[in-house]
Amino acid sequence: MSEAPPKNEGRVREICEAHGNRPEELLEILHDAQDAFGFAAKDLSAEIAQALNISRTKDCGVIGFYHDYRREPPGRHIIELCRAEAWQSVNGWEGPDE
């Protein structure tokens, strides 16, 4: 699914408006945008910043801070591996079979 960035056509504005264009709802807006497009692409962050009247560094900073926001399109299936101590103690490094 690594195609060109998804067509946006005002969807971002709708999402921001649904949250009242309020900067304090940035996290929610980013979640919704990611749900709609699969990832928080660069041009989305510019549009969100404009809608919320915040600087781009601010929403790029937020996107970069949280692991769950993706800046590139993900694969079709997403598998998340917990790599905590318990995983290491059962030799998780050897990895799941293909």
Add this chain to the structure above:
Amino acid sequence: MNDEIPLNGGPDRPARHVGSRKRARAFPKGRQIDLEALEQVRELLADRPRRHDLLIEYLHLVQDSYGCISSRHLRALCEELRLPQATAYEVATFYAHFDVVKEGETPPPPTTIRVCDSITCAIRGADALYEALKSAADASKVRVMRAPCMGRCDTAPVCEVGHYHVDYATPKGVKAVVESGNRKPEIPTYDDLATYQAKGGYTVLEACRAGKQSVDDVIQEMSDAGLRGLGGAGFPAGRKWQIVRTFPGPRLMTINGDEGEPGTFKDRYYLERNPHQMFEGALIAAWAVEAERIYLYMRDEYPAVLHILAHEIAALEKAGIVGKGEIELRRGAGAYICGEESAMIESIEGKRGYPRNRPPYIAEVGLFGRPTLNHNVETLHWVPEILRKGAKWFADQGVDGSKGLRSWSVSGRVKKPGVIIAPAGITARKLVEMAGGMEEGHEFKAYLPGGASGGILPARLADLPLDFGTLDEYGCFVGSHAIVIFSEKDEVADVVVNLLRFFKDESCGQCTPCRVGCDKAVALLERRDWDGELLHELAQAMSDASICGLGQAAPNAFISALKFFSDEPARTDVTGGPEA
């Protein structure tokens, strides 16, 4: 922290032991309040409000009374203001004019001599002066420090002994001042309220307030006159008022008197002669945008101006022209960055002068989160005059397609440096002529069109019209209209290093491109061979990624030097970047 872990409580505190459950601490945590210091701070603050935005004012009180800010007093001040010590500490240590003295440290000696080492003073021998004063000073009584531009470039080199400024300073002259014990600023004679009113002052304001002029008409006048923000950015004043009015009140107004750009002294020139014209302009602007209060931020380097302003605000209140507390005077504390409008707003809020990211712009979210109109002193100075004489009068003053009059701070190698009131669009060559020509034995070689941040141009480009936007193609700008003239006796490379050292010292440190960039630039420029390619790369990063104008404009000096002075004898080996 887990109680089970043994902790060594420091050299004079008993170590805690494993298993010592819930035992009371032998010593309470943190710095303890000193009752004597608390009493002293309470006495200083008296019945002043315990508001956090007044922190810097109160730090001044402590510094002025005790010569430094000891950690005992800082702790006590925090107690009174209900502030964390970290907050007060970060503010106190941010500003150059506060001396924070921690436990075990020696307080500074009673007298401080600040030697201006910015560009105009530097070419007039500030370095030698500093060395001479430093070696002659008795370190237990006098402290000699380098300081950035004090806005007295017309009388360079300059020193400040306490708050007393020594113009045309020589080691001998400064010594005499130190011995005289005079530490107070010299107050020049100026037009006070009565004099200004006798000359017809405040009639325009009265007409506005009485409804003889509509807000729209006044805004239209400003736009027709072509009045622009003269702090450096050149934003049209009329449009600014309109924009601020579109945001719902309550609104505020700020006046930026933090004229720190090396080479600039025009605001001081006006405020030391005719402060009320600026006040009238400010009150008209506040009336036009319906601002509730005016905050006037004045730099600490101008103690005489601070005195005048405090005095005249009281006179205005007494005369009933403004309500009590309608104009609030705030004193800076030695930070160039606070001339940047959002940093100034942070400083008025009692914080470090860290510029804000935009958007939101201050017209919408400014001081205390309110829509804010901010103007430079000189911009406001022109407002009543424009309304009195008409927009056309002002607009017609400009030459070469520019509109209006400007106050040019001309300094450097000219015979009569000073503020020259001349049309917008004038050329540097004309300004040199108006300043009495070049100094004897000096030949015009180069000039700064806009202080430290506006870049540097060669004398062959001295016939360019100077106005906002006209120098863009040369990578320069007029900014605050500070023209510094150099001769063949001044090495361009030395000038550029001086400018970048200034930016390095004054970078607030918030964003990396500026903090690290200025530092790297100085290191690269101090080398004999300039690496043009690397300097261009650095400039690109700084101008693209810095939060505010300081970091964005700091590279102008060396980029334009690379462009126009690559054939300087000492710089023949410049490797050259894309434009060099």
